[in-house]
Amino acid sequence: MSRIRVFIAVFSILTLSGCASQDTALRKQAELESRLESLALGSNLSNQRISSLSNEVRDLQEQRKQDTATIREMRDSIMNLRALTDEILTNKSTSPTAATPQKIEVINKEDTGAQPQKIDVPSEAYLKAFGLYSADKYEEAIESFNAFIKAYPDSEYAANAQYWIGECYYSRSDLPKALDSFNKVISNYPRGNKVPDAMLKAGYTLFAMKKPENARPLLESLIAKYPDSPAAARAKEKLLQH
Template sequence: MKYAYLVLLAAMTGLAGCATQSSLDVVRSDVDAVKTRLFSVEKDLGGVRDESKQGIGSIEKEYKSDVTAVRKLSADIQASMDSLRTDIQALNGKADDLAIATKKPTDDLTRYREDADKRMLTLEDRVMKLQTAIDELGKKMGDLASLPKKEEVVTPESFYTKGLELFKAGDMPGARDIFTKFLDKYPQHDLAANAQYWIGETFYSEKGYEPAILAYQEVIKQYPTKDKVPAAMLKQAMSFKAIKDAKSARYVLKKLVEGYPKSDEAKKAKELLKEIK
């Protein structure tokens, strides 16, 4: 701009020598106009420069702010990606653990099946052996069954025991029948007094007190030295009491106490005497 201004002044100087005064005034007037316009242009250019500086500063400020925001966003994205990578690694680890855990029951099941198969084979073998043994035992039992049976030997003791079993089972008529037959077959046996006593007991259990009294009397009369006599006397007295014969009951109880004072039946007789008036 300054270079153009100098050129213009030089031209005007050259023209000044040959130009007239009026022409010089015109030229001066044009120069002033040019100066005015030049000044205006420079002023406008200065405003444009200021505006440009302000615009550039604002743009630069916004740019820096955007760069900062972008950097922050990039950092956040990077942090998110790192966290995502960590989560993916954790998930991969869990997936591996799950795969191992899933495989282990399968292996255990396989081993269990193999063990069960072995046990099954062992059991089948044992069953076959047992079946063979059962078949052999059945054959032997069949052979034994085909043999002629030996006659069962009946002893006085076994016969007496059968009567007791029937008594305990509650079969009083059956027991009485056995004991009666026992006395018919073995009247002098050591168990004869007992058999006679149990005949009395079968009647007493059926509340047949009068035949019971007679049965107990046979014990007292026929076997006076046997241990069953005190028991027979006590039960005879109880039978008299049951049929309301207090006098006979007291008489028998007193004889029991006198004859067998140290027996357990004598103690019971004393207590019973207190009840009977």
């Protein structure tokens, strides 16, 4: 009987020890599972934060591109206005080449039933056409500049008018016609003050037409012929980008 009691006591102790060990293991397992859940939750939050930051970075990059494009457009507009001012100041003291200037008709398409306006002074006709360009009325500006060149082929503004025709086509993304207009400035008015600008924009146009093999030599020629001109400085910037 005493042996049976001893056996029962030992069995009870072992059983209790096993239960205690099992409880400890279960607690440790629960703790590990809790930690894993915390890590998983933290990982999800980190991934969400990283994704959010990535989206913010992309938005900032896109905004930067838009701001850069806006700044470039503003700079081009300022340079265009500055070019017009320089043209007026340069040519103001120049006497007309013809004794009696011809008349040119400048028609405002928005007017209905109005008679065409007769303008006797070439500079006024030129400014009228440039005003249409500045107002983004490119089709009307092209017609006015062409009419000006036809009426005043020997005017000091003729080369400038041809140049702005090219700018009109360039703004409309009509690259072949833009290139043709800029080339006319270079070939028809080789001593004109718009030749450097025409060479620059012809180079821009060739790059836009995916013809870098033609654009680079042209801009390099511009830099060599007119090293101190603003157009040469912009040509250097363009070459660095390509």
